[in-house]
Amino acid sequence: MNLLLQTSHSNLQAQIAVTGSKSETNRLLLLQALFPNITLANTSNSDDSEVMQKALKGNEEIVDIHHAGTAMRFLTAYFAVNEGREVVLTGSQRMTERPIKVLVEALQQLGAQISYENEVGYPPIRIKGQKITASKVNIPANVSSQYISALSLVAPKLENGIEITLVGEITSVPYIKMTLALLNDLDIKTSFEGNVITVYPKQKVESKVMTVESDWSSASYFFSLAALAENATISLTSYKETSLQGDSALVEIYKQMGVDTHFEENKMTLTKQAGFIPQTVNFELNNTPDIAQTIVVTCLGLGIGCHLTGLHTLKIKETDRLEALRIEMTKLGANISVTNDSLTLVASNAINHNVPIATYNDHRMAMAFAPLALKVPIIIENAEVVSKSYPDFWNDLKTLGFEISEK
Ligand SMILES: O=C(O)C1=C[C@@H](OP(=O)(O)O)[C@@H](O)[C@H](O)C1
Numbered sequence: 001m002n003l004l005l006q007t008s009h010s011n012l013q014a015q016i017a018v019t020g021s022k023s024e025t026n027r028l029l030l031l032q033a034l035f036p037n038i039t040l041a042n043t044s045n046s047d048d049s050e051v052m053q054k055a056l057k058g059n060e061e062i063v064d065i066h067h068a069g070t071a072m073r074f075l076t077a078y079f080a081v082n083e084g085r086e087v088v089l090t091g092s093q094r095m096t097e098r099p100i101k102v103l104v105e106a107l108q109q110l111g112a113q114i115s116y117e118n119e120v121g122y123p124p125i126r127i128k129g130q131k132i133t134a135s136k137v138n139i140p141a142n143v144s145s146q147y148i149s150a151l152s153l154v155a156p157k158l159e160n161g162i163e164i165t166l167v168g169e170i171t172s173v174p175y176i177k178m179t180l181a182l183l184n185d186l187d188i189k190t191s192f193e194g195n196v197i198t199v200y201p202k203q204k205v206e207s208k209v210m211t212v213e214s215d216w217s218s219a220s221y222f223f224s225l226a227a228l229a230e231n232a233t234i235s236l237t238s239y240k241e242t243s244l245q246g247d248s249a250l251v252e253i254y255k256q257m258g259v260d261t262h263f264e265e266n267k268m269t270l271t272k273q274a275g276f277i278p279q280t281v282n283f284e285l286n287n288t289p290d291i292a293q294t295i296v297v298t299c300l301g302l303g304i305g306c307h308l309t310g311l312h313t314l315k316i317k318e319t320d321r322l323e324a325l326r327i328e329m330t331k332l333g334a335n336i337s338v339t340n341d342s343l344t345l346v347a348s349n350a351i352n353h354n355v356p357i358a359t360y361n362d363h364r365m366a367m368a369f370a371p372l373a374l375k376v377p378i379i380i381e382n383a384e385v386v387s388k389s390y391p392d393f394w395n396d397l398k399t400l401g402f403e404i405s406e407k
């Protein structure tokens with residue numbers, strides 16, 4: 001499904017209930033499988049959370065998690081310690097190109113039995129669940145934080161917990177902290193000091209309702225819309241000023257691009273502010289890789305330049321996001337260059353009209369480019385990809401007055 005997006009509304013007004021965080025949901029679904037007396041509220045309706053739930057509930061030998069990175073990584077650890085069960089864990093074509101070796105080797109150090117079905121280092125993998133008693137493990141920390149979250153999530157159920165020594169620069173740190181914070185919410189003791197994470201064993205937790213905050217990565221598209229509109233008052237629920245999600249850095253980032261954020265109870269309201277916007281912005285996004293695409297497109301729409309660093313993980317996500325951005329932004333007339341871990345956009349005011357944007361099976365390519373419709377009509381190819389994290393995205397965009405038609 002290709003969608004043509006256009007709008008004549010330059011004043012955006014709406015109140016939108018955004019789905020729950022997929023990162024929090026997929027952690028909590030795994031924790032609920034370990035501790036069935038916890039109850040979850042405001043869970044994500046994303047495909048990634050649906051496949052996670054199905055995989056945890058099912059009993060099949062072949063478990064297919066499609067495009068969901070968190071499900072792939074978290075379930076690798078889950079099945080590895082699930083004594084007596086054997087599964088083959090696989091996913092989409094792209095998932096078979098996303099590395100898993102670092103996590104597999106860490107689990108093997110602990111005594112797990114995991115082998116590769118095809119290419120060494122990549123899914124599909126065969127996992128024979130074992131009782132794990134070893135607790136010390138070293139892991140390279142610069143490839144994906146999801147490996148570290150995966151080990152931490154299953155750790156409370158291990159006889160001796162876990163002590164993880166992180167080697168090298170640590171990437172996507174807020175996601176690790178989110179994992180530990182959710183464990184702490186269940187009264188599971190953890191520590192993260194220097195490069196060592198400890199999670200202490202806990203066989204039972206108190207019954208508790210765990211309420212997922214709405215997804216901040218999904219909120220990023222509304223920050224972008226507010227920045228690009230002439231006027232905007234967009235209220236989003238349910239959000240907290242102090243969030244477990246690192247992407248809440250959006251508040252400070254978009255302040256520089258003319259968006260004010262106000263919190264009241266569980267609602268945050270984004271308003272467009274008139275005033276000075278710099279010709280170029282610089283952001284280090286090692287902590288917040290998922291909002292890189294949103295920010296670049298906002299800058300193009302504002303006619304400003306940007307220099308983004310800390311992007312080395314973008315190459316192994318749903319697609320090579322740096323390359324995808326380079327190609328699609330160039331189609332729009334942007335002057336953009338990328339390296340292995342950074343991106344530079346030169347300020348310019350012209351944007352080509354009616355450009356078909358390819359989305360590379362990447363939900364964030366589709367959603368990040370959509371706000372540009374405030375500037376020029378734009379076509380988003382294979383727009384259904386948004387369901388990976390935000391199935392209601394196109395409907396929510398309509399409530400802001402966008403005309404959306406199939407092309
Ligand atoms: O743990 C998580 O929920 C996530 C961690 C990040 O991945 P990396 O640690 O691989 O950068 C992020 O990009 C992904 O969308 C979700």
Ligand SMILES: C=C(OP(=O)(O)O)C(=O)O
Nearest residue numbers: 067068069070290317318
């Ligand atoms: C990178 C992402 O997800 P995952 O790694 O879980 O597939 C994302 O949602 O942007």
